[in-house]
Amino acid sequence: MIRRALPTRTCVGCRQRASASDLLRVVAIASVTDSGSSHFRLRPDPSRVLPGRGAHVHPVPGCLDSALRRRAFGRALRVPGVPDPGELSEAIAAVNGGDPGSSGPSRQSA
Template sequence: MCVACRTRASRAALLRVVVIDSELVPDEGAVMPGRGAWVHPTNDCIGIALKRRAFVRALRVSGPLDTQTFERWLSSYGNQVNGSK
């Protein structure tokens, strides 16, 4: 289930996200250890999740998360999907 829009989707349609040292990290292979949160890999769902602090709740983290690395990954992911460089 996507933590942002709360709709069910297949595992292939969602991106797993984990926390490593208070940093939000995408887990593309869905194999990293620890608690994970699932989200649609779109700007809309990720924006909603960040705004509503859904990752903090889903991952049961106390305190703020560093999302800069995740946001950079998202922008490069979008370019890969769209065929841009």
């Protein structure tokens, strides 16, 4: 029997490595404003099928807040400026039942 290793990814919020199935994939979607400039917004990709470069984050408010504070999504997704996190924030709040008290994954010592 051949055993396949699960892929691991790094959360852009807490910088912990975790199984890709434990993290939420996020992509940047470009939209053009009336003035012709482009603006990016963060879209969750739970099915992992959207095209483009992806970043991964634990689906908890603490990791999202940390990633936004450090502007990690712009660097990880290689987009200029600060992407709009609105849609991503709503999705993470829905996953957590709107509970802002969830601060992130539990840290276990190895």
